[in-house]
Amino acid sequence: METNIQTEEQVLISGLNTEQEDFDYSMRELAELAQANHMEVVGQVSQAIDRPNPATYFGSGKVEELKERVFNDHVHTLITNDELTPSQLRNLENELGCRVLDRTALILEIFAERAKSKEAKLQVQIAQLQYRLPRLQTSANQRLDQQTGGGSGFTNRGSGETQLEMDRRTIQRSINHLRHELSAIDRSEEVKRKQREKSNIPTAALVGYTNAGKSTIMNGLVRRYGAVEDKTVFEKDMLFATLDTSVRQLHLPDQKRFLLSDTVGFVSKLPTHLVESFKSTLAEAASADLLIQVIDVSDPHYEEMMKTTSKTLKQIGIENIPMIYVFNKADKTEMEYPVMEGDDRIIISAKQSESLDLLTSVIRKHLFKDYVEAKMLVPFKDGAVVSYFNEHTNILNTEYQSSGTLLTLELSAEDYAKYEKYAVK
Ligand SMILES: Nc1nc2c(ncn2[C@@H]2O[C@H](COP(=O)(O)OP(=O)(O)OP(=O)(O)O)[C@@H](O)[C@H]2O)c(=O)[nH]1
Ligand SMILES: [Mg+2]
Structure with missing residues (x-):
C-alpha cells in the first residue's frame, strides 16, 4: 500500500x-x-x-x-x-x-x-535566458519530432526552423530589454556608491562562501554599532540566503566610522553567466578598502572553499584589495576562540560577543592605520573646529588654556594635514 x-x-x-x-x-x-x-x-x-x-x-x-x-x-x-x-x-x-x-x-x-529585489530578479532572469539561448534547439527539435509524429505533412521542417528562429529572436529581445531595465537600476546604485565614496568613509566588504556566516557577522556588528533605525539582514542556514548587497554605516565608540557591506556568497563552479550578471551586485566589494573573507572553519572542506572564493573574486576582477581572514563557527569545532593569528587571521564565533570585539579591533587596525595621535591647540574663536573634532575624531583629552582649547586626539592623516596649523609639535 x-x-x-x-x-x-x-x-x-x-x-x-x-x-x-x-x-x-x-x-x-x-x-x-x-x-x-x-x-x-x-x-x-x-x-x-x-x-x-x-x-x-x-x-x-x-x-x-x-x-x-x-x-x-x-x-x-x-x-x-x-x-x-x-x-x-x-x-x-x-x-x-x-x-x-x-x-x-x-x-x-x-x-x-x-531573488527578492528587482535587481536580483533581473540578474537571474538574464542569466537564465542566456543559458537557454544555445539550448533552444532541443525543445524546437522535440516540437519538430512531435509534429512529424503527428504526421501533419510537408511544411513541418520549414515551420520548425522558423519557430526556432522566432524563439531565439524573442529570447534575445527579452535579454536586451531586461539588460536595459537593469542598467537603469545599476546607474542609480552607482550614484549612491559614488556619494559614499565622496564622503570619504572607509569601506569594508564581507565576502566568502555561501553559508559561512557573513550576514550573521553583519547583523552582530549592526546591532552594536549601527544606527537605531538600521535594519538587520536576512541570515539563515541555507545556501544562497543572501542575493543582494546591503550596506550599513557603523559608528565605533571612538568616533571612527566605516561602511560595511554584505553580499551574495560563492559556490564552486558558479555559472559564468551568473557571475557576469551579478557583477554590479558585487561592485560594492570591488570598491572596498578592505575585504573580510568569512570562512566556515567547521566545514572539513574549508580550504577548497577558500580557493573557490579567491578564484571567483579574480573572475570578477577583484584583486589587490587587502584582505583579512575570519575563520568562523569555531564553536562547532575543538578550536580555541577568539584567537588572533598574525595580523590578518582570526578564529571566532559570530555568535560570541568577545569574538565580535576582536573582529572589530582587527577591522579598525586595517581601516584606520593612517590615523595619528596629535595635540591641537584651537583658539576659542574657532569653536567650529572643536565641534568638528568632537564629531569626527577620537578625543583622548581636553584642557582649557588661556589661548584656547588644547586637545589630545586621534585623527586621520587627511584631517591632520587639513588642521596642521593648530598642531602643537
Ligand atoms: N554555530 C554557529 N553558527 C553560525 C555562526 N555564524 C553563522 N552561523 C549560522 O550559519 C548559518 C548561515 O549564516 P549566514 O550568516 O546566513 O551565512 P551567509 O554567509 O550570509 O550565507 P549566504 O547569504 O548564503 O551567502 C545560519 O544558520 C547562522 O545562524 C557561528 O559562528 N557559529
Ligand atoms: Mg548572507
Whole structure:
C-alpha cells in the first residue's frame, strides 16, 4: 500500500571523476544544492573517466546503468555535476527518458527562487535566458519530432526552423530589454556608491562562501554599532540566503566610522553567466578598502572553499584589495576562540560577543592605520573646529588654556594635514 505521499522531486546526482582533487567535495555540494532546491536525493552515480563523452557526457556503459537506476528508483531528474553541452543534454534526456538538469541550471533555479529585489530578479532572469539561448534547439527539435509524429505533412521542417528562429529572436529581445531595465537600476546604485565614496568613509566588504556566516557577522556588528533605525539582514542556514548587497554605516565608540557591506556568497563552479550578471551586485566589494573573507572553519572542506572564493573574486576582477581572514563557527569545532593569528587571521564565533570585539579591533587596525595621535591647540574663536573634532575624531583629552582649547586626539592623516596649523609639535 502506498502511504508515502511524494511531494519532492526525486533526483539522482551524478558526476565524472576526472581525477580532480575536489571531486568528493563537489559531489557532496551538488547534493546540498539539490536539497536547497527542495529535491530529494535518492542516490549518487559517478564514473572515473579521462574526459566527458562529447555525445552523452557519461560513457555508453554508464548510460545503460543509469537508465536502469532511473527506472528502478523512480527518478524524476538526473543532475550532473558539470555544465552539459546542448547536445549532451538532449541525448541524455532521450536515452534516459527523464529530465536532466546540469549544475548550472540547478544553481539558476535556486537563485531564481531566492531573488527578492528587482535587481536580483533581473540578474537571474538574464542569466537564465542566456543559458537557454544555445539550448533552444532541443525543445524546437522535440516540437519538430512531435509534429512529424503527428504526421501533419510537408511544411513541418520549414515551420520548425522558423519557430526556432522566432524563439531565439524573442529570447534575445527579452535579454536586451531586461539588460536595459537593469542598467537603469545599476546607474542609480552607482550614484549612491559614488556619494559614499565622496564622503570619504572607509569601506569594508564581507565576502566568502555561501553559508559561512557573513550576514550573521553583519547583523552582530549592526546591532552594536549601527544606527537605531538600521535594519538587520536576512541570515539563515541555507545556501544562497543572501542575493543582494546591503550596506550599513557603523559608528565605533571612538568616533571612527566605516561602511560595511554584505553580499551574495560563492559556490564552486558558479555559472559564468551568473557571475557576469551579478557583477554590479558585487561592485560594492570591488570598491572596498578592505575585504573580510568569512570562512566556515567547521566545514572539513574549508580550504577548497577558500580557493573557490579567491578564484571567483579574480573572475570578477577583484584583486589587490587587502584582505583579512575570519575563520568562523569555531564553536562547532575543538578550536580555541577568539584567537588572533598574525595580523590578518582570526578564529571566532559570530555568535560570541568577545569574538565580535576582536573582529572589530582587527577591522579598525586595517581601516584606520593612517590615523595619528596629535595635540591641537584651537583658539576659542574657532569653536567650529572643536565641534568638528568632537564629531569626527577620537578625543583622548581636553584642557582649557588661556589661548584656547588644547586637545589630545586621534585623527586621520587627511584631517591632520587639513588642521596642521593648530598642531602643537
Ligand atoms: N554555530 C554557529 N553558527 C553560525 C555562526 N555564524 C553563522 N552561523 C549560522 O550559519 C548559518 C548561515 O549564516 P549566514 O550568516 O546566513 O551565512 P551567509 O554567509 O550570509 O550565507 P549566504 O547569504 O548564503 O551567502 C545560519 O544558520 C547562522 O545562524 C557561528 O559562528 N557559529
Ligand atoms: Mg548572507
